Amino acid sequence: MSWVEHTSGQHWRVRYRRQDGSVASECGFTNQKAAYDRAHEVDVDRRRRTFHDHTRGRITVNEWLPRWWTTLDVDEVTLDNYQYLIDKHIIPRFGRTPLGELQSSDIKQWSTDLHTAGYEHSTVEGIVSLFSRILGDAVEDELLAANPVHRHHNRGRRAFRIHREMLWATPEEVLRGAQQAERLHNRASALLIITAA
Known part of the structure; x- marks a missing residue:
């Protein structure tokens, strides 16, 4: 069951208990009705089992990576390759970004920037694929509702394909x-x- 709290002035927040017993908060409501509407929405989604706790996506990519590393079961060469790609490409671009703020358009722009910087198509695909795996595991841990790395066909990627x-x-x-x-x-x-x- 969700509830609404008045924080100060014209500000309210919605609070609810997570499955582990901790309390989550969604802030930023500037009127009481909006807060109550959101609380009702949370309760309905929980009954339907479609609720996603957006507050869990506040951890950054940098905070998620150490937890993600412990889930890997790959050989040393692959680990070294992952470490290189993460240190060189993923952390500089997205390390401080909260998981819940990652947008598909940001990742597409990043992919385009890598191509523009002169990286081969297969290299860019490998980097983006690794990031997709990292975020896919975050989805499984319910830190994200969906993976923002999408494979869209017929949407401008042809410019980077090798035509035989x-x-x-x-x-x-x-x-x-x-x-x-x-x-x-x-x-x-x-x-x-x-x-x-």
Whole structure:
């Protein structure tokens, strides 16, 4: 059951008990009705089992990482790689950001910035994929309602994809290949190459 408290002047907060017995607060309501509406919303979501405690997302990426490290079961080389990518790319950009404030658009912009800085597409994908794993584990710990790293298809990523050009043999190259197949194998192999071409 949630309740509303008047804090000062025109400020109210909504409070509720977490499953572990601790009390969480959502502040910043500038009128009593808004606070009561939010308290009612929290209670309804809890009954429906769709409630997400937004106050848990206040811990920063830096605070979450030590807890996340303890969950890993990978080899030393992978750990070293993760440590390098986290220290070099993730902490400088998002280390002080609370988990609950991470936005999908921020991560897309970060990915674009990495491409612009000259990193290969596969490198950027690896960095973003690692961050997605870190945040995915935060979702499992109920620190986030959803992972802000989304894989959107057909939304501008094509600019960073490597386009493989189809190579076609000229008629002369086909005939040379067929002649070589006939010399090395038999006439049927040469015929198959010409037919396929």
